[in-house]
Structures are given as structure tokens and as C-alpha cells.
Amino acid sequence: MAKFGVWIRRILIGRPLPSWRAAHERLPKFLALPVFASDAMSSVAYATEEILLALVVAGVAATENLIWITIAIAALLAIVVTSYRQTIYSYPSGGGSYIVARENLGTTAGLVAAAALLIDYTLTVSVSIASGVANLASAFPLLLDHRVEVCVVFIAFIALANLRGLRESGTLFAIPAYTFIVSLTTMIVVGIYKAATGQLIPVSHMDTISVQQPLTMFLVLRAFAGGCSAMTGTEAISNGIPAFKPPESKNAATTLLIMALVLGSLFIGISGLAQYLHILPKHSETVVSQIASMVFGRTWFYYVVQFAVAMILVVAAQTSFADFPRLSSILAKDRFMPRQLANIGDRLVFSNGILVLASLSILLVVKFQGQVHKLIPLYAVGVFLSFTLSQAGMAVHAWRLKEKNWKISMAISAFGAVITGIVVCIAFITKFTQGAWIVGVLITASIFLFTKINHHYRTLADQLRLPAGEPKDLLLQEVHNTVLLLVPGVHKGIIPALLYASSLSQDCRGVYIETDPTDTPLIVERWEKWGMGIPLVVLESPYRTLLEPILRYIEEVKKDRARHFVTVIIPEFVPAKWWHKLLHNQSGILLKWALMFKRDIVVTNIRYYLEK
Template sequence: HERLGVLLGVPVFASDAISSCAYATDEILIGLSVAGVAALTLSVPVAMAIVVVLVLVTLSYQQIIRAYPEGGGAYTVAKENIGRRAGLVAGAALLIDYILTVAVSMTSGVENLASAVPALVPYRMWLSVLGIVLLTWLNLRGVRESARVVAVPVYVFIATAGTMVLLGLGRVISGDYQPYPLPDLQPTHHLGAWVVLHSFASGCVALTGIEAVSNGVQAFREPHVRNARIVMAILACLLACFFFGMSTLSRAFHVMPAPGTQTVMSLLGRKVFGETWAYYLLQFSTLTILILAANTSFQGFPRVARLIAQDGFLPRQLANLGDRLVFANGIALLGAIAVALVIIFRGSTHALIPLYSVGVFLSFTLSQVGLLRRWLRERPPGWFWSVLACAPGALATGLVMCVVAAAKFVYGAWMVVLAIPGFVRMFLRVRQHYDAVARQLTLEGFERPKQRPTNVVVVPVASLHRGTVFAMEYAKSLGKNIRAVHVVTNEEQFEALKRRWQQWEPDIPLIGLPSPYRSLVRPVIEYVIAMRTQFDTVTVLIPEFVVGRWWEQLLHNQSAILLDWSLRHLKGVQVLHFRYQLEP
């Protein structure tokens, strides 16, 4: 396992923490644009307010790293310090956050690519779908990027984006720059508190991913807590500088993004670098870091799903490692849902953003409130200063969560507001099921049956062939009470079958089951139910032949599958399949 120092820790966690600057400023400007061009002057104050929240959150998560050196995900912190229900709420928020990270990062990356190559604009949605499918496939194959491989594109992005911000600010300070023409925006809303709050809520997506370091403390070299805190501080500084710098430059250069065609990153890059190799390097590195951000969710989502599944609140299949030592079920589920979201929202990052921030800030808040409760309960040395560092962050993220939910509710946040309690309800129902199964399977207070149950073997026979003969021989090994049954849809064919049956199986009766409506399944079910009144157990042995090639199976009817499905819920009925293999 590759342990990380500060130099490699920055790029490994940077994709989560700083990739959001690729679309956060866009959302602020789009949110303010509804009040006309004059409202765009507020983009810098809004960005400053978001940076203040970023500082408070960073200080709080520094405390979480110290308190949970084994990795303090929101699910664990909330469950241990607030309660099981709070942990499930945090778990639901995290799963939704990971799903949206994949969808938003991929669509934003494709939009930045399309900004540089306009011919790709009509294919944004399908390029995003293709990207998610490829990421899903790679993760199912067990492909893992090494820290050194990831470091190259991340540091290229940091270098190119940082150069763009520094050169742009230098030109603004010196006055040697030519802004874009002022955008022609027709106001549709009055510039009031609601528009500003809506813009603030949109821009808060800048904070998504900043908690990633706290979930991966164990990935660092010793002293891992100190190294993790240093890396988180560096990433918070980079994010603040990039985000606030881009917001400031957007105001100075009169940048107004066009959702789906031109991003702030592309427009600023063109002004600073021109149509040079540096501009295309910036756009390509932006696409790369957003793909890496999406890829981190393919590791985070299965991990959280595994924790919840181990506690019995999700299907246990999500806790199972696949043959390539990956949580294949969680990876496939994440990929499928992310693809569905991209298609539903037509590959638009702007349309997906309203769904994004509610779950993020809910998990922020629960983590910090959980940590506050721990400090107040245990009161370790220095607890008072830890509370002072953590409390403002918990208050700030709680308020931001309310603002985001209210401001973005009609734009799509309502889906997440309803989805989170829906997820929690699903978690509880899954746990109720597992508890009920455990109660019925436990050997506590159970006594072994004092006598063996009576049994009859029922063999449905459609026709007489080699597979049927072998199936009857197997049935004789199960017991002496054997009944062969045939659903009669043609009397002449049934009489011919009986004559052949007497030649091959004279010791076993062949019973005809009338079927006036030509149903092949219902007569067998009714006969089995009748047998259950005479025997404790009915064993239904279904003969079937297996062809050599998969497509050949489509040439034969699937009555065995239908019969099996219909019988599986009958109490006291056991279903066996006798498969006779045919040569390909």
C-alpha cells in the first residue's frame, strides 16, 4: 500500500477538493444574471462570503482529522456521537453526494472540453455518458491509479490555473487588459436578498470535496495526522485562491458563461492566454482533474455503502468484494444511477447543480455537530479550544444548508430533500427485514423435529426423451412416492405419450392435468397445492435440457423458469432442477 507524504498527498486529494472551482464561479454569475448586468458586481462579495465559510469548514475538519485518525467519515462520526438515525441521514447524504459528484464532474469536464472544441457541443450528453461508462468499466476491472500517475495531471492543472489567475490579476492591477463587452442581460428579477442568496447557494458547490482528506487520514505516512492536516490546509488555500481569483477576474473581464457552450474557465483562459497551447493545456487539465474527481467517487461510494451494509441497512451484496478485490456491486450501482441522471438532465451541469449542495452541507453539519458532542462529552485536554474551532463551522454549514435548500428548492433541491428521508426509510426497512430473517433462523430455543416429514416427488413432463429418462432415475433416488404429471392441451398427443410412457416408466404413474385455457403452469401449481394436503413436503423436480450456446436457449420456451418462479413462494414446496446437458 502506497503511503503518502505531503507532496503526493496534495494531488491525490486535490481532484476532490479543488475541481469544483471549474464550475462554482459559473454558478454565481448565472444566479446573479437574472437581475441584470449590474447585479454581476456582487459576484466578488458573494465569493468572499463563500471563502469565509470555506475557512470555517476547514478549521472544523482539522479537528475531525485529529479526533478520527482512522478516518472520520460523516456516517461514522454522526452514528457514534449523535445516534443511529443521524448516522443514516449522513450516510444517505454521502451516497447522494457521491452520485452527483460523478454526474456533475463528468458533465462539467465535457463542457470545458466543448468550450475549447465547439464542434463537440451537440454531443455533450453522450460524451458524459461515455465517460461514466468507461470509468465504471475501469473500476470494475480493478484499475487503481498510483499517486505518482495522478500527480502529473493535477500539478499541471494547479500550475496552469494558478498561472492564469496570477497573470490575469497582474494585468488587472496594471490596467493592461481588454475586457469582454458587457453582456446584454435583460433582468427578469428584482435585485434583492433572494437573488443574492440564490447566487450564494449556487456558488457553495465550491466547498464540495473539501472533506475528502478527513476520510483518508490512514493513507498518509507517519505522522499521518500532521501530514493530513497540512495537506488539507494547502488544498483549502489553493481552492480559496483559485475560486476567489477566478471570481475577481470574471468581474474585471466582464465574463458571463453560456451554460453548455462556454465556461468561465474557458473564457478567462482565452483572455489571459489567447488561442495558444497554454489555453488548450488549461482546458485539457481541467477536464482531467474533473475526471479524477468523478473517479474518487467510485472508491468513496462503495466504501460508504459497505459500511452501511455491514451494519445491516443496505443489501449485503454491497459489502462483498468481487473477484478483482473491488466492491463491484457498489461500483455498478453508482455508474448506472449517474448515467441516468446525466440523461435525465441532458448533460447540463447547471441543471444538476441545484441537487448537489444540500446533501454536502447536511453531511458537513452532522459531522461537525457529532464532533462537538464528542468534545463536550469526553472533554479531553484542550477541548474548549476545539469547541471554539468547531462550533462556528457547524453553525455556518447548518445555515448554508438551510439557505441552499430554500433557495434551490424549486430548481431541483426538492428532489434531494425528499430523497434523503426516502433513503433513510429504505435503510430501516432493509434492517427490519434482516432482523426478521435472523429471528426466524436462529437456533435459540429451537428443537430438532422429532420425526421426518413425509414427502412426494412431482415431476412435470412435457415430452419423453433422454433427459426425461435421466430425470426420472434421479427422482427415484429421492424417494418412493413419485408422480409424473403432464399438462394436457391435446388429448391425442397425451394418449400417445401414455403409450410410450408405459414402455419406459411402467412403475411410475403419469397423471394428466386438464388445461382448458392451455395454461402450462397453473394446473401444476393446483396439483402441488393438492398434494400439500396429503404430504408434509412436496418436491417438484423440473427436468430441462441445457443447450450449448447462449443464443440457442432463446429458441426454446422458458416454462421451467415460469414454473420455478410460481412455486417458490408456496410453503412446504421444494423445487429442484435436473439439467441434461446437450453437446454444442
């Protein structure tokens, strides 16, 4: 059975990689782009739609502001990217917003940034997968009724791909990422050409859209905040610098610049075409699908675009699977998360972090039924909160070091912090009732959890610290041991346990639990012959339970032997075939669980292996 499990594990995940292979698993720029930038690039698939959803309530005329809002967001993107490039060179060990905020603004600010990022990464997986399925459903409406199941399958697939290793997952997801870039670039170029030559006719909505509220500055700011979802994932590269091939910082900074140029170009192109064509959001069809349909018709290339968008949205989750485990490992090393998250798995990835992220993302998708617009309100707050703290931290960093051109660096980071801070406030206020408050609660709860975990580890370290005195003060203490050998019956299988028990201590006794009084005389008779002179204690069990009598007896022994260890020896035989285990009681396992956390009690299993 164990060999079968290992065989399945090898097929799904692959053979373990030695530590010296870590350098070979690092990513070149062309693979790092799909791994760390897919989230940011994929955001253009729904960012334009989020702006339109905010503007359309003021009527069709209000959507004419789409391109200007898009350009403003692109300008903010340039500021944020400039700040993160500074972060990459200043903090080459990775950690991004968490490290920057912790080092320059204090531990609490760092934990806020970390909590916001971890929540953001979880939401990224859920939003990206749900958006990908929504795009597929635009072309294949039958998927609408099964979107939750399809989302879960995609999340499981990406988690499995990441468990196989960062380089393998990067190679696997490079094709969808570059297909997305080429197909959307083609759509934009062909769309601009057809618009310039009069081959594209804008849609008329004059008689179908009513004005629900006037176009105010607050509405424009709300649209701006919604469109800023295009910037999600921008920080990912700064978190994963150690995953790049040397020179790490230079390669990471170059990849970040390429990502920003691609993201900005696609975002402006899609918004420009959407405004020219008078595209409005529909429940059953995405904005990108409408543009592709008008540019190409329902030809084969329309389906290429839809498939590419769906795949990049799915692949966008890859960014989170690359960064969530890495950030969790940094927090674990700082003792703010469980130590297990710092462990590197068989394939040189943080396997535990990958599994945690997959589980949380599936819970979100199921909770919100895979609906993108229910998840988006939770999305922007955490992202821009981490942006704000990171840029504020970099502004302080520049002011402290006062290196060359530090005033320019500080001004850029400070301005970016102010703008992204405004976006946080707008997003939180406007989307509060839609669920943004949940993010605030989750961040607060996460910080509380971080501090409790850290307190535990610090308390643990204090308790385990060796005293300043001589070692003999501790090492020369006398240790006493009382041994209790559980006697299920007197047979050949108990002999190894009997020999082991007698070797541990002179204070040794056998313990038999009497569930049927008629069996006791034979047990006592055999014990007198085979028990090596060890006394046998018979415990009555009128209710035929095994646990209560032995637990009660152990407590009595502990009172009588206050300064003794009590070693409980449980004999057990191991069947030759796995299914034979189903034919026997598992009382030994239950007893081990019951005694696991008892003070000064040692539980030992002595196994007797059956040959057939």
C-alpha cells in the same frame, strides 16, 4: 459462450486480485489527492460563475463583491477543513459525516447525513461530467448538441476504470488532476503578471447590463450560498481513510490540508481575475474559458486550459466513485442498505456500489439533459447538510471527551456548523423552486428506505435466531417428502431424473401434461416399461398450457400432504452448442420462476448433457 464472457470481463476489468493484495492497493498521498480531492478542486471551475450568476441581476457594480464573497468562502473552507481533520484523527475507520453524526447526534442524524452524502455523490458525478462537457463545448461548440451522449460515455468510462481497482483508477486520473493544477496556476500567475504590467484590458459592460433588482443582503447571501459549491467534496477524504497507506490518519489529514491550500488558492485567483477583467457569465462560454481567452488569446495554451478543466471536471466524478461505494458498504454492514453493497468484488473494490452510482448518475444526466445550471440547485443542499451534521457532531464529540484544547475544537466545529447550516437554509430557500425541494424529498425517501431495510434485517435475524432449548426439539422432527417428476416424454434423457426421483422418497409419482391426447397412449405404454413402477399421473390441458395444470396439481398435493415437502424434479437436456438452446422450449425455466417463492416446495433440475 461462458468462456467468451469471462474473456471479455478479463479484458475490461482485469484478473481477480487475492485478498492479501488489499494492502498493496492502498494509495500514497500523491495518488490519493486525485482520487479523493478532484471533486473539491474541480469545483473552482464553476464556483466563481455561480457567484456571478447571483450578483449580475443587480448590475455590473454588484459583481465588485465577488472577491469578498470568495474570501469569505475560503475562510469557511478553512473552518470546515479544520473540523474534518479532527474527524480523521477521531474516526480513522472512515465513514465521515455518517459515522460522526450517528455516534454523537443519534442514528437518525447519521442517516440524514448518509442520505445527503449519497445524493451528493450522485449529483457530483452528474454535475462534474456535465460541467466538463460544457467546458469542452466552449472550445468545440459542436458538442453542445450531443452533450447527453458524451456525458453518458464519460460516466461509463470512469465506472469501468473504477471497476479495475482503486489504485489503477488513481494512477489513470493523476495526470489530468495535476495537469489541471499546473495549467490553472499558470493562468492565474500569467494573468496577475499581465494585469500588473497593464497588458490586460478589462471588459466594458456598462451599456449592456440592466439592473433587475437591488443589491440586498439576501442577494449577497444567495451568491455566497452559490459560491459554496467550491467546497463540495471536502468531506471525501474523511470518508475514505482506510484507502490510504499507513499511517492512514496522518496521510489523510496531510492530503486534506494540501487539497484545501490548492482549492483556496485557485478559487481566490480565478475570482480575482474575473473581477479585475469584469467577466460576466455567458450561456455559450464559461468564466474560466473567458479568463483563459483574455490571458492567452486563442493560443494553444488556451486549449490546454480548456482541456485540463474539462478533464478535471470529468475526473472529479472519481471522488464519488471512490466514496459512494465505500459509504454504501458501511451502511450495508449496519443493515441500512442491501447486503450486496458490502461485498468486495474481484478487483478489491465495491463493484455493486460502483454500478449503482453509474446507473443513478446516467439517469440524472438524461433527465436534466446534461445542463449544469439545472443540476446545481440540487447540489448544495445535500453537501452542506452533511457538513452541518458532521461539524455539529464533532462539537458534541469534543464536549463529551474534553481532551486537550477541547474548547477550541468545539468552538471551531460549532461555528462551522452554524455557518454551513445558514448556507443550507439559504440554498434551500433561494433554490427551492429550481429543484432544491427534490433533495428534501429524496433525503426523506432515503431515510424511510434505510429504516425499512434495517427493520427487515432485524426481523430476519429474530426469525432465524436459534431457540434456547435443546437442539433435539428441532432436529428430531420427522420430515416427509412427496416427489413429483415432470415427464416431458419417455426417452434416454429422462433416465437420470427417474433414478434420482426414486432415491428420494417412496411417495414418488410421474406427472405428464397432456396437450395432445393422441400422444398419451404411447407415453403411458413406455412409462409402464421404463417407469420403475412409479405411478404416472396424466393431467389434461385443454388450453395446451403447461403451467396451469401442474401448478393446480401441486396445490392439490399440498392440501393432501399438508406436512410434506413437495420436490418437483424437472428433467432437462443441455445442448452441445449454445445456439441449439434457441431451437427448444424453455418451459422448465418458466416453471422454476413460478415455483420459486412457494412455501415448502423444492425445485430440482436434473440435466442430461448431449454430446453433439
